[in-house]
Amino acid sequence: MGLFILRRFGVMLLTALCLTFVVFFLTNLYPNLEKLAKTQGNQRMSDEQVETWLDNRGYLQPTLVKYGQWLGVLPGYTKTLDDGTFLGTCTRPGSTEETTSRYCGVLQGDWGYSSVFKDEVGTIVGKRLGNTGYLMFWVLVLMVPSALLVGVLAGMREGSALDRSLSTFSIITTATPEYVSGVIFIAIFTSSTVGLKWFKGTATQAMDNPTFENFFLPVLTIALYGMGYIARMTRASMTEVMTAQYIRTARLKGVSFGNIVMKHALRNALIAPFTVIMLQFPWLLNGVVIVETLFNYKGFGWALVQAAGNNDIQLLLAISVVSVFVVLVTQLISDIGYVYLNPRIRIS
Amino acid sequence: MEPLSWTGSIAILNPILMIALAALVVSIVVWIIGSIVLPEAPLSLNADGTLSSGTGLRGLTQSALRYSFFACVVLALAYIVLGILMGTSAGIVGAISQQFLPVWLSLIILFAMSIAFKRRLGLYGKLFDSPIGMIGFGLVMFWVFTGIFGALDLIITHDPLSQVSGMKNKVPGTPLQNPEDGEYAWYLLGGDNLARDVFSRMVKGAWIVVQIAPLATMFAFMVGITLGLPAGYYGGRLDTFLSFLANLILAFPVILLFYLLVTPEIVATGVPNYMAAVLFIFPILFIGVLLNSRYYTRPNFRTPLLIGVLGIALWLYLSLISTDGYIINTDDYGIWGLPTYLDLFDIPGGILVVFVSVVFVNSPTVFRIVRGLALDIKTRDYVAAAQTRGEGPWYIMLWEILPNARGPLIVDFCLRIGYTTILLGTLGFFGLGLPPESPDWGSTINEGRKLLSIYLHPALPPAFALLSLVLGLNLLADGLREESLKD
Numbered sequence: 001m002g003l004f005i006l007r008r009f010g011v012m013l014l015t016a017l018c019l020t021f022v023v024f025f026l027t028n029l030y031p032n033l034e035k036l037a038k039t040q041g042n043q044r045m046s047d048e049q050v051e052t053w054l055d056n057r058g059y060l061q062p063t064l065v066k067y068g069q070w071l072g073v074l075p076g077y078t079k080t081l082d083d084g085t086f087l088g089t090c091t092r093p094g095s096t097e098e099t100t101s102r103y104c105g106v107l108q109g110d111w112g113y114s115s116v117f118k119d120e121v122g123t124i125v126g127k128r129l130g131n132t133g134y135l136m137f138w139v140l141v142l143m144v145p146s147a148l149l150v151g152v153l154a155g156m157r158e159g160s161a162l163d164r165s166l167s168t169f170s171i172i173t174t175a176t177p178e179y180v181s182g183v184i185f186i187a188i189f190t191s192s193t194v195g196l197k198w199f200k201g202t203a204t205q206a207m208d209n210p211t212f213e214n215f216f217l218p219v220l221t222i223a224l225y226g227m228g229y230i231a232r233m234t235r236a237s238m239t240e241v242m243t244a245q246y247i248r249t250a251r252l253k254g255v256s257f258g259n260i261v262m263k264h265a266l267r268n269a270l271i272a273p274f275t276v277i278m279l280q281f282p283w284l285l286n287g288v289v290i291v292e293t294l295f296n297y298k299g300f301g302w303a304l305v306q307a308a309g310n311n312d313i314q315l316l317l318a319i320s321v322v323s324v325f326v327v328l329v330t331q332l333i334s335d336i337g338y339v340y341l342n343p344r345i346r347i348s
Numbered sequence: 349m350e351p352l353s354w355t356g357s358i359a360i361l362n363p364i365l366m367i368a369l370a371a372l373v374v375s376i377v378v379w380i381i382g383s384i385v386l387p388e389a390p391l392s393l394n395a396d397g398t399l400s401s402g403t404g405l406r407g408l409t410q411s412a413l414r415y416s417f418f419a420c421v422v423l424a425l426a427y428i429v430l431g432i433l434m435g436t437s438a439g440i441v442g443a444i445s446q447q448f449l450p451v452w453l454s455l456i457i458l459f460a461m462s463i464a465f466k467r468r469l470g471l472y473g474k475l476f477d478s479p480i481g482m483i484g485f486g487l488v489m490f491w492v493f494t495g496i497f498g499a500l501d502l503i504i505t506h507d508p509l510s511q512v513s514g515m516k517n518k519v520p521g522t523p524l525q526n527p528e529d530g531e532y533a534w535y536l537l538g539g540d541n542l543a544r545d546v547f548s549r550m551v552k553g554a555w556i557v558v559q560i561a562p563l564a565t566m567f568a569f570m571v572g573i574t575l576g577l578p579a580g581y582y583g584g585r586l587d588t589f590l591s592f593l594a595n596l597i598l599a600f601p602v603i604l605l606f607y608l609l610v611t612p613e614i615v616a617t618g619v620p621n622y623m624a625a626v627l628f629i630f631p632i633l634f635i636g637v638l639l640n641s642r643y644y645t646r647p648n649f650r651t652p653l654l655i656g657v658l659g660i661a662l663w664l665y666l667s668l669i670s671t672d673g674y675i676i677n678t679d680d681y682g683i684w685g686l687p688t689y690l691d692l693f694d695i696p697g698g699i700l701v702v703f704v705s706v707v708f709v710n711s712p713t714v715f716r717i718v719r720g721l722a723l724d725i726k727t728r729d730y731v732a733a734a735q736t737r738g739e740g741p742w743y744i745m746l747w748e749i750l751p752n753a754r755g756p757l758i759v760d761f762c763l764r765i766g767y768t769t770i771l772l773g774t775l776g777f778f779g780l781g782l783p784p785e786s787p788d789w790g791s792t793i794n795e796g797r798k799l800l801s802i803y804l805h806p807a808l809p810p811a812f813a814l815l816s817l818v819l820g821l822n823l824l825a826d827g828l829r830e831e832s833l834k835d
Contacts, residue, residue, distance in 0.1 A: 191804055
């Protein structure tokens with residue numbers, strides 16, 4: 001088991017390296033750098049001015065060197081201009097040659113400086129992740145129990161009226177992406193045309209003061225899309241368990257139906273959904289980006305859209321590291337948890 | 349011109365529809381509760397040894413459900429038929445159903461032909477045995493026909509890009525201020541914030557989806573199958589390497605990937621053209637290997653066949669990836685492609701990058717499914733038999749394993765078209781790739797959402813259109829799964 005986890009960590013590290021390099025490569029293509037120079041410097045810069053601007057800040061070095069600097073295995077780029085301004089990859093506005101450290105990379109714990117938000121990337125990502133974490137927590141609180149309940153209720157009597165209506169419900173939710181259900185919810189519950197006005201159409205205030213009124217719709221929108229899939233998987237697993245031999249034995253012994261479901265079937269039926277829930281995280285991340293844009297909730301997904309829209313290289317890299325980390329860790333947890341939950345695999 | 353109301357002179361049907369819908373809801377609730385609370389229908393043993401079951405209270409709830417459902421369907425049909433006959437005097441509903449007349453006709457013909465010959469049509473015919481599958485197929489074909497006839501300018505009432513003065517944000521059914529001769533006199537579903545017709549934009553948006561989604565899914569399947577079969581069949585290092593690559597792409601959050609790939613700056617560097625050149629070669633490889641492995645024992649037949657098929661495929665491939673005589677044309681350098689006079693069609697850079705990135709995102713998942721199926725099927729006896737016969741590995745993969753994996757693959761194909769539709773909508777929603785004035789559903793939803801608290805009508809029609817198409821595809825997949833499990 002220890003070796004297995006160690007190997008998985010190795011693969012994880014390799015994946016993260018490859019992915020960050022891809023992001024690094026794509027964000028450092030010349031047209032992207034030109035856009036960065038023009039947004040940071042001056043929109044009306046000539047081609048030569050763009051080139052000098054980029055050259056002064058070390059953007060025109062070979063990609064591998066720049067990647068090494070970002071990682072912190074190569075010393076950062078520095079240059080003192082003729083007028084005495086000190087520039088480089090490790091500098092912050094106002095810093096001098098003495099206050100700048102030689103290496104500044106991820107290995108040194110320095111995530112860089114965001115060119116859009118004019119702040120340390122580390123603090124931005126931390127703050128935005130806090131907001132998104134809060135959102136995700138409530139999404140999981142709403143989504144997981146209701147999905148499991150729907151799945152178990154549908155799967156315990158296959159083909160019954162309850163099964164058919166709950167299955168239809170879960171098919172409809174999987175067919176409704178967040179940007180459709182969010183728009184429909186906003187239209188029904190917040191607009192002045194319909195006039196219900198139960199909820200608020202934006203979650204901007206929810207960052208400081210989350211209430212049911214301004215926070216429920218974003219949570220519901222993300223939860224609904226993920227719910228249908230988990231419910232269908234739970235239903236499939238539950239129907240499989242309900243046809244197993246030991247359930248038939250229990251029925252023949254005269255155990256009541258409620259007892260069979262609660263004591264005999266439920267535990268075995270919940271192994272598969274656990275994996276599914278864990279593997280659902282990458283999709284939740286997607287939903288978070290859409291919903292945060294739709295409801296104007298300034299979290300991780302919102303930061304991703306801002307960073308990508310403005311080619312904020314270091315913020316984008318940090319964001320991709322975090323999301324890749326989330327995806328790979330949830331995969332690892334699902335693998336370990338599966339082994340742990342299923343005694344047949346653990347013992348053999 | 350008078351503004352149109354929703355139902356016009358057939359408004360007498362509205363209270364009846366309300367009653368029928370209320371009855372449907374009540375009977376569904378009673379049916380569910382009844383299935384839990386009421387006892388099962390009593391069984392009685394007949395003298396000849398057969399069992400017969402009485403109807404009981406449960407049967408009563410079931411028939412109540414059936415009748416109220418039929419009432420709703422009949423009423424909906426009445427709206428459509430009266431609408432076709434009466435046109436605009438039946439209000440917006442009537443006018444829309446009249447505009448959709450070619451779609452209704454094609455649907456009726458398709459369903460009548462399919463049901464008449466369903467026993468001879470294999471799995472497709474069996475679809476018409478399952479009500480769920482039929483509903484799903486109907487929804488999907490509705491949007492397919494809408495897309496096709498919309499592209500032929502049969503359904504739309506106005507040009508989806510032209511703006512008409514005075515129609516900005518007008519509610520559904522508003523008449524045009526000064527309609528010219530022969531111009532449709534109303535905006536059936538209102539105008540958007542640039543005074544364009546919402547109805548025509550929704551119909552045109554269907555064509556974009558119908559064009560891109562199935563084709564992109566097919567390409568993703570070709571890539572996934574060509575790589576997944578050897579990975580599952582050979583295993584070993586090849587498998588480890590390809591699986592690592594697939595997991596690498598899957599670990600990327602889709603939206604981040606889109607934001608990195610689908611920007612004008614990246615299109616300018618030519619990266620999507622390189623990706624297109626790599627990804628689109630897989631179908632050629634697939635077809636080439638497929639035919640060669642089957643016919644290599646008959647060189648006299650194989651060689652001309654391969655030359656013909658691969659020649660056409662290569663021509664299509666080259667005209668697909670080359671634009672204006674270049675395969676890649678950036679400011680710094682260019683790679684020569686097919687000369688313009690041989691180029692069959694040009695794909696604008698925006699569409700190409702959308703297409704490529706959707707294929708790129710979908711193919712690792714297909715790869716994983718195919719690899720799993722190949723791992724499972726290669727242990728079967730018929731594969732061992734083929735190996736003993738001395739068949740080559742590619743023959744076994746493509747002519748023994750692939751046909752036997754078709755059930756799950758067809759089901760996944762339907763689901764994946766739906767997922768691709770969602771992805772296309774996501775791209776439009778973030779304003780990536782397609783031009784901003786494009787009528788695709790994602791862009792329209794994105795534009796409409798900005799004024800959503802005041803004007804509902806620009807955002808809701810494309811939202812419901814996308815919802816119903818994806819729902820149809822999911823139901824179709826469910827029906828296919830059910831029917832393919834039966835044999």
